[in-house]
Amino acid sequence: xxxxxxxxxxxxxxxxxxxxxxxxxxxxxxxxxxxxxxxxxxxxxxxxxxxxxxxxxxxxxxxxxxxxxxxxxxxxxxxxxxxxxxxxxxxxxxxxxxxxxxxxxxxxxxxxxxxxxxxxxxxxxxxxxxxxxxxxxxxxxxxxxxxxxxxxxxxxxxxxxxxxxxxxxxxxxxxxxxxxxxxxxxxxxxxxxxxxxxxxxxxxxxxxxxxxxxxxxxxxxxxxxxxxxxxxxxxxxxxxxxxxxxxxxxxxxxxxxxxxxxxxxxxxxxxxxxxxxxxxxxxxxxxxxxxxxxxxxxxxxxxxxxxxxxxxxxxxxxxxxxxxxxxxxxxxxxxxxxxxxxxxxxxxxxxxxxxxxxxxxxxxxxxxxxxxxxxxxxxxxxxxxxxxxxxxxxxxxxxxxxxxxxxxxxxxxxxxxxxxxxxxxxxxxxxxxxxxxxxxxxxxxxxxxxxxxxxxxxxxxxxxxxxxxxxxxxxxxxxxxxxxxxxxxxxxxxxxxxxxxxxxxxxxxxxxxxxxxxxxxxxxxxxxxxxxxxxxxxxxxxxxxxxxxxxxxxxxxxxxxxxxxxxxxxxxxxxxxxxxxxxxxxxxxxxxxxxxxxxxxxxxxxxxxxxxxxxxxxxxxxxxxxxxxxxxxxxxxxxxxxxxxxxxxxxxxx
Numbered sequence: 001x002x003x004x005x006x007x008x009x010x011x012x013x014x015x016x017x018x019x020x021x022x023x024x025x026x027x028x029x030x031x032x033x034x035x036x037x038x039x040x041x042x043x044x045x046x047x048x049x050x051x052x053x054x055x056x057x058x059x060x061x062x063x064x065x066x067x068x069x070x071x072x073x074x075x076x077x078x079x080x081x082x083x084x085x086x087x088x089x090x091x092x093x094x095x096x097x098x099x100x101x102x103x104x105x106x107x108x109x110x111x112x113x114x115x116x117x118x119x120x121x122x123x124x125x126x127x128x129x130x131x132x133x134x135x136x137x138x139x140x141x142x143x144x145x146x147x148x149x150x151x152x153x154x155x156x157x158x159x160x161x162x163x164x165x166x167x168x169x170x171x172x173x174x175x176x177x178x179x180x181x182x183x184x185x186x187x188x189x190x191x192x193x194x195x196x197x198x199x200x201x202x203x204x205x206x207x208x209x210x211x212x213x214x215x216x217x218x219x220x221x222x223x224x225x226x227x228x229x230x231x232x233x234x235x236x237x238x239x240x241x242x243x244x245x246x247x248x249x250x251x252x253x254x255x256x257x258x259x260x261x262x263x264x265x266x267x268x269x270x271x272x273x274x275x276x277x278x279x280x281x282x283x284x285x286x287x288x289x290x291x292x293x294x295x296x297x298x299x300x301x302x303x304x305x306x307x308x309x310x311x312x313x314x315x316x317x318x319x320x321x322x323x324x325x326x327x328x329x330x331x332x333x334x335x336x337x338x339x340x341x342x343x344x345x346x347x348x349x350x351x352x353x354x355x356x357x358x359x360x361x362x363x364x365x366x367x368x369x370x371x372x373x374x375x376x377x378x379x380x381x382x383x384x385x386x387x388x389x390x391x392x393x394x395x396x397x398x399x400x401x402x403x404x405x406x407x408x409x410x411x412x413x414x415x416x417x418x419x420x421x422x423x424x425x426x427x428x429x430x431x432x433x434x435x436x437x438x439x440x441x442x443x444x445x446x447x448x449x450x451x452x453x454x455x456x457x458x459x460x461x462x463x464x465x466x467x468x469x470x471x472x473x474x475x476x477x478x479x480x481x482x483x484x485x486x487x488x489x490x491x492x493x494x495x496x497x498x499x500x501x502x503x504x505x506x507x508x509x510x511x512x513x514x515x516x517x518x519x520x521x522x523x524x525x526x527x528x529x530x531x532x533x534x535x536x537x538x539x540x541x542x543x544x545x546x547x548x549x550x551x552x553x554x555x556x557x558x559x560x561x562x563x564x565x566x567x568x569x570x571x572x573x574x575x576x577x578x579x580x581x582x583x584x585x586x587x588x589x590x591x592x593x594x595x596x597x598x599x600x601x602x603x604x605x606x607x608x609x610x611x612x613x614x615x616x617x618x619x620x621x622x623x624x625x626x627x628x629x630x631x632x633x634x635x636x637x638x639x640x641x642x643x644x645x646x647x648x649x650x651x652x653x654x
Contacts, residue, residue, distance in 0.1 A: 011052075011055060012052060013045075013048050013049060013052045016048035016051055016052060017044055017045055017048045020044045020047075020048065021034050021041075021044065024040075024044075066441065067437065067441070070440065070441065070444050073444065073447075073448070074343075075440055075443070075444050075447065076357060076358075076359070076440075077359040077434060077435040077436075077437070077440055078359075078434065078435035078466075078469060079317045079318065079319065079320060079358035079359050079398070079434050079435075080317055080319070080397075080398035080399045080431075080432060080433055080434040081319070081321050081398050081430055081431060081432040081469050081470060082290045082291045082292040082319055082321065082322075082395070082397055082398040082399075082402060082430065082431060083121075083290065083291040083398070083400075083402030083403050083404070083428040083429060083430045083431030084124075084288060084289070084290045084291075084428065084429070084430045085121065085288070085289055085290075085404075085409060085424045085426065085427070085428035085429075086286055086287070086288055086289075086424060086425060086426060087107055087121070087123075087286070087287060087288075087289045087409055087422050087423070087424045088184060088237075088284055088285070088286050088422065088423055088424070088425060089101060089127065089129070089284050089285050089286070089287065089412075089416070089419050089422050090184070090283060090284040090419070090420055090421050090422070090423070091129065091282070091283055091284050091418050091419060091420060092418055092419070092420035093418075094131065094281040094282060094283060095129070095131060095282075095418055096131055097131065098128050098129065098130050098131065099128075099129040099285075099416075099417070099418050099419070100126065100127070100128055100129075101123060101126065101127040101128075101129070101285070101287065101416055101419070102123075102126055103122075103123055103124065103125050103126045104122050104123060104294055104414075105122065105123040105127075105287075105412075105414045105416060106120055106121070106122050106413035106414045107120075107121050107122075107123075107289060107409050107411060107412055107413060107414075107422050108120050108121065108409070108411045108413050109404055109408045109409055109410065109411065110408070110410055110411055118411065119291060119401055119402055119404055119408075119409075120291070120293070120413065121289035121290060121291050121402070121409060121428070122289060122290060122292065122293060122294065123287045123288070123289050124287070124288045124289065124290055124322075125287065125288070127182060127285050127286075127287040128182075128285070129183055129282060129284065129285040130178065130179075130180045130183055130282060131281075131282055132176045132177065132178075132180050132183070132185060132253070132280055132281060132282045133176065133177060133279070133280055133281060134174055134175070134176070134278055134279055134280040135150075135175050135176060135177055135250075135252060136148065136150050136173070136174070136175025136248070136250050136252055137149045137150050137153050137159070137172070137173070137174060137175070137275075137278060138150075138172075138173040138175065138247065138248050139159070139160070139161065139162070139170075139171075139172055139173070140170065140171040140172075140173055140256070141163060141169075141170060142163075142167050142168065142169030142170050146173075146247070146248045148248055148250075153275070153276075153277070153278060156276060156277070157276070158191065158274040158275070158276050159274060159275050159276070160272040160273075160274050161228055161257070161272055161273050161274065161275055162259055162269070162272040162273075163272060164271060164272055165269075165270070165271065165272075166259050166268075166269040166271075166272050167259065168204075168259050168260055168261040169258065169259065170258070170259045170272075171256045171257060171258040171259070172228075172256065172257045172275070173247065173248075173254055173255070173256040174187065174254070174255045174256065174257075174278070174280055175247070175250060175252035175253070175254055176252055176253040176254070176255070176280060177252065177253070178244055178252075178253050179242045179243050179244040179253035180238050180242060180253055180282060181238060181239070181240045181241060181242040181243075182238065182239070182240045182242075182285050182286050182287065183238050183242075183282050183284070183285045183286075184221075184235060184236070184237055184238070184282065184283050184284035184285060184286060185235075185236045185238055185255070185280060185281070185282055185283070186233050186234070186235055186236075186280070186281055186282075186283045187233060187234045187236060187255070187257075187278070187279075187280050188232075188233040188277075188278070188279045188280075188281075189225055189228065189231065189232065189233065189234075189275050189277070189278050190231045190275070190276050190277035190278075191228070191230070191231060191273060191274045191275050191276050191277075197267050197268055197269050197270035197271070198227050198229065198267050198268060198269055199227075199266070199267045200226025200227050200229050200230075201226070202227075202266055202267075203223075203226070203227020203228070203229070204227075204259060204260045204261065204262045204263075204266060204268055204269070205227055205228070205257055205258065205259060205260065206257075206258050206260050207220050207234065207236050207255065207256070207257055207258075208255070208256050208258060209236075209238050209239055209241075209242045209254070209255050209256075210242065210243060210245050210247075210253075210254045210255075210256075211239065211241035211242060211243055212241065212243035212245065215256065215258075216239050216241060216242075218236050218237055218238060218239060218255070219236075219237040219425075220234055220235060220236055220237065221234075221235030221236075221237065222234075222235055223235075227273075228257070228273040228275070229273060234257075235283070236255060237286060238255070240286075255280075263618055264618070264620065265620070289409070289424075289428075290322075290397075290402075291397055291398060291399070291401070291402025291428065291431055292319055292322075292395045292396065292397035292398060293395065293396055293397050294393060294394070294395050295315065295391075295393070295394055295395070295396055296392060296393050297390060297391075297392060298313060298314075298315075298390060298391045298394070299388065299389070299390045300312075300313070300363060300389040300390055300391060301388075301389055302386060302387070302388055302389070303329070303365075303382075303383035303384060303385060303386065303387045303388075303389055304385060305382065305383070305384055305385025305386070306382065307365070307366060307367050307368040307378070307379075307382050308364070308365065308366070308367035308368065309364075309365045309382075309383070310362055310363065310364045310365070311362070311363045311389055312360065312361055312362045312363070313361030313362075313363075313391065313394075314361075315361070315396055316358075316359065316360055316361030316396065317358050317359050317360075317361060317396060317398070317434060318356055318358040318361055318394050318395070318396060319358070319394075319395040319396060319397065319398050320356075320358050322395060323393075323395075324340040324356075325340060325356060325391055325393065325394035325395075326391065326392040326393045326394070327340060327354050327356075327363060327389070327390075327391055327392070328389075328390055328391075328392045329352075329383045329387050329388070329389050330387050330388040330389075330390075331384075331387070335390075335392070336352070337352070337392075338352040338353065338354045339351075339352060339353055339354070340353075340354055340355070340356055341353045341354070341355060342355070343355065344366045344367070344379040344380050345379075347366055347379050347380040348380070349378040349380070349381065350381055351366075351380050351381060352380070352381050353366060353380045353381075354366075359434055359435075363389075363391070365380070365382060365383060366378070366379040366380025366381065366382065367379055398431060398432070398434075399431055399432070399433050399434075400431045400432065400433055401431065402428055402430075402431035403427070403428055403429055403430075403431045403493065403495050404424075404427065404428050404495065405427050405495050405496065405497050405498075406424060406425065406426055406427045406497045407423055407424065407425075407497070408424065408427075408428075409422060409423065409424040409428070410422060410423055426506075426507070427494065427495045427497065427507060428495075429470060429492060429493055429494060429495065429507075430470035430493075431470070432469040432470055446462055450462065450463070452525055453525055453527075454522055454525040454526050454527070454530075455527065457476035457477070457486070458476075459525075460474075460476040460486060460488050460522060460532075461474040461475065461476050461488070463521055463522055463525055464476075464488055464490065464518045464521070464522065464534075466521070467517050467518045467520075467521035467522070468490070468510075468514045468517050468518050470492060470493055470514065471490055471491065471492055471493070471510070471514065471518075472491050472492060472493040472494075472573055472581070473490075473491040473572075473573070473581055474488060474489065474490055474491070475488070475489040475491075475537065475584050475633065476488050476489075477489065477632060477633050479531070479533055484529050484530050484531060485530070485531040485532070485533060486530060486531070486532055486533070487533045487534075487535065487633065488518065488522065488532060488533070488534045488535075489535065489536065489537040489584070489633050490510045490514065490515065490518060490534060490535070490536055490537075491508065491510075491536070491537060491572060491573065491581075491635070492507075492508065492509070492510040492511070492514060493573065494507035494508060494573060495507075500564060500567065500568075501564070501567040501568045501571050501574060501575070501638075502567050502638070503571070503572075503573070503637075503638075505539065505616040505617070505637060505639075508536065508539060508572060508637065509536050510536055515534050515535070518534050519532065519534045522534065537572075537584070537633050537634060537635050538631060538633060538634040538635075539572070539616055539634070539635055539636070539637040540613065540628065540630050540634050540635070540636055540637065541613065541614035541615055541616040541636075541637050541638075541639035542570055542588050542611065542612070542613065542614065542628055542636050542637065542638060542639060543611075543612040543613075543614045543621055543639050543640055543641060543642070544566050544570070544593060544609065544610070544611060544612075544638075544641045544642070544643075545609070545610045545612065545624075545641075545642045545643075546562060546566075546593075546597060546606065546608065546609045546610075546641075546642070546643045546644070547607045547608040547609075547643075547644045547645075547646070548562060548597070548601060548604045548605060548606050548607055548643065548644070548645045548646075549604065549605045549607055549645065549646050549647070549648050550601070550603070550604040550605070550645050550646075550647070550648060551603075551647070551648055552647040552648070554604070555645040555646070555647065556645075558601045558602075558604045558645045559643050559644075559645045561600050561601050561602075562597050562600060562601055562604075562643045562645070563641055563643050564600070565596050565597060565599075565600030565601075566593070566596070566597070566638060566641045566643075567638045567641065569593070569596045570582065570588065570636045570637075570638045571636075571638065572635040572636060572637065575636070581635075582635050582636045584630075584632060584633060584634065584635060585630050585631060585632040585633070585634060586630065587627055587628060587629045587630055588611060588627070588628040588630070588636055589626070589627050590609055590611060590626040590627065593609055593611070594606055594609055597609070604645070605648070607646075610624040611624060611625050611626065611627070611628055612624055612625075613625070613628050614639040614640070616637050616639050619639075
């Protein structure tokens with residue numbers, strides 16, 4: 001049972017007025033007019049109103065004491081986190097020299113109106129867009145046999161890309177003068193012989209780049225070759241780890257196009273396509289950006305030479321999810337750096353340490369503590385009197401405003417030569433608002449109970465959310481193999497591209513950085529002998545095919561309302577019966593969706609509903625059913641719902 005909060009005085013306005021009138025009857029019996037029209041009663045009500053306000057503030061004292069107690073325990077508000085995205089910088093034309101984008105280059109979203117400000121992002125590191133060209137062309141058999149085709153290509157002969165009858169593992173390698181990490185490369189091909197058998201929209205091919213330890217799959221853009229079936233070009237996004245290596249006796253930056261095994265129902269090559277001309281050139285580069293700004297050389301003040309000094313920034317908060325702020329103190333030889341620490345418990349008398357409150361932007365220098373025997377213990381060095389204190393560099397910004405949709409970042413704010421346009425291929429995510437005092441009050445009992453240890457399933461979930469504030473949901477379950485192993489399922493936050501609830505499958509997969517941060521935090525707090533597996537949940541694709549009838553004038557409106565209701569209800573982030581996300585392991589049932597559609601479409605008549613389990617990766621659809629069961633660690637994913645609305649006259653059954 002929770003401790004009852006004391007009510008120091010429970011009297012209210014009317015009780016105070018009545019009490020004052022009774023007191024008047026005792027002390028001034030000649031005052032007989034107690035109606036509200038009497039001036040004296042007006043004064044009584046005025047003072048009763050003021051006393052009522054004082055009592056309200058008096059009863060808030062326990063809240064203040066509670067907050068002060070949390071402060072003594074070291075409970076601090078979590079600062080905001082900055083959203084991060086990958087942005088492509090496209091060149092106006094291929095350049096013969098390297099195009100360099102400095103760190104801190106600003107890109108923004110387009111302004112939505114007179115009152116909507118653009119959201120500003122800055123690059124996290126320097127980007128070098130390196131020129132490239134084709135220097136070697138090599139064909140590789142799945143067995144490992146390689147043949148250099150560079151001479152035949154220069155002579156204009158038709159070169160088979162793979163074996164006469166291609167097999168999975170056959171590859172066509174492109175050698176560049178040097179590695180092009182983080183660049184966008186266009187591979188232009190020409191051929192007069194088409195590969196036979198494949199679907200140009202879904203060829204069994206994958207593009208890869210060598211990263212020093214193996215071949216890493218590359219994302220690709222528009223492929224106008226249709227899987228090497230016709231003249232055109234392929235846009236290849238080279239990963240940041242691309243490294244030059246020696247293949248076939250030649251050192252180069254290698255890319256390759258490899259044949260993969262066909263998925264069920266996917267056509268495969270019956271003969272090899274050929275290449276007569278080939279060219280490679282760089283058309284842009286990719287760099288991470290964050291919804292934050294780096295501020296430099298901010299003066300904090302002058303030291304008084306005493307322990308426990310505090311200084312406050314004029315522009316909080318301070319983002320701590322990257323490099324810590326750099327604090328410097330002036331000396332006769334220049335500026336001396338002081339290290340930012342979480343606490344002064346391990347600081348010696350000569351340690352140059354400083355503590356930062358990220359939410360308020362307050363920097364605190366070490367205090368002096370009095371020991372039980374009366375001696376004083378210095379918890380760190382003290383800046384000398386008269387020394388200037390400054391923050392040489394810190395990051396500020398963050399918040400949910402940076403979680404913009406795919407394609408929203410489209411304006412290059414900084415002037416960069418030869419860069420024509422920018423765009424983000426995926427939505428920015430990770431932006432979280434700073435913690436409120438109310439949330440800290442709710443979190444404090446959990447922190448006291450856990451004591452930085454992960455024991456129960458709830459402990460694992462709470463620690464995971466603290467390690468990665470951008471995570472939307474977490475779930476802890478015992479691992480399938482048992483033996484002291486636990487699974488922590490992580491669902492990231494995501495923003496739909498069109499501003500509705502239609503998420504793409506890849507948006508629901510947490511990044512490697514998020515998984516690593518949660519794993520590292522849990523590894524420090526787990527019990528000895530407990531194995532922790534941090535991964536995304538299994539997503540069960542669900543396709544709903546529905547037929548409705550409505551008035552002829554309402555068919556389009558009803559169809560859009562029905563689709564919106566399905567995507568909203570079958571949503572792992574915002575769906576489910578209570579709108580907080582589809583519950584883990586909850587089955588999808590015919591009757592529930594019938595009610596959802598009927599409520600969303602109003603007077604329309606729901607004629608028929610069919611449920612199909614679907615694989616969101618391959619797109620394969622199962623047989624129709626009235627119920628789709630989910631495993632305890634699974635969530636639903638809306639996959640290509642279909643709604644047909646017929647005019648009421650045609651929809652009436654005989």
